[in-house]
Amino acid sequence: MHEWALAEAVGLALYNYAKQSGIRRFKRLIIGLGELQAVDKEVLELALGETLRAYGLELVEYDFVTEEASFECRSCGFKWKLGDLSLSNEVREAIHFLPEATYAYVRCPKCGSPDYSITSGRGLSILGVEY
Numbered sequence: 001m002h003e004w005a006l007a008e009a010v011g012l013a014l015y016n017y018a019k020q021s022g023i024r025r026f027k028r029l030i031i032g033l034g035e036l037q038a039v040d041k042e043v044l045e046l047a048l049g050e051t052l053r054a055y056g057l058e059l060v061e062y063d064f065v066t067e068e069a070s071f072e073c074r075s076c077g078f079k080w081k082l083g084d085l086s087l088s089n090e091v092r093e094a095i096h097f098l099p100e101a102t103y104a105y106v107r108c109p110k111c112g113s114p115d116y117s118i119t120s121g122r123g124l125s126i127l128g129v130e131y
């Protein structure tokens with residue numbers, strides 16, 4: 001269950017923040033979820049709730065924002081976004097479910113190289129905290 005591992009990472013980051021600032025009650029947490037990060041939001045919210053409680057923190061509300069996936073070709077330096085590609089729904093679904101599948105379906109739109117890096121859209125980030 002990687003939702004729990006993600007929640008633990010967020011919990012720890014907030015805990016460190018709370019330790020420095022003395023703030024233990026947060027109004028809103030804005031979490032960026034990568035387009036290529038397959039996450040069950042319900043499980044993640046549950047996991048976050050438990051994790052923050054364990055750290056003695058209080059959080060009222062979550063906001064999830066999807067971060068667009070972007071790529072950079074290692075051969076020609078071309079940059080593009082997942083939204084720029086015309087992919088079938090089936091392929092999109094496969095990619096969301098298993099980000100590694102991207103390499104099976106996506107080539108550099110400019111030079112056709114399969115050698116590119118995913119520069120954003122993976123993982124999870126804390127975009128903002130309100131208290």
Ligand SMILES: [Zn+2]
Nearest residue numbers: 073076108111
């Ligand atoms: Zn290229």
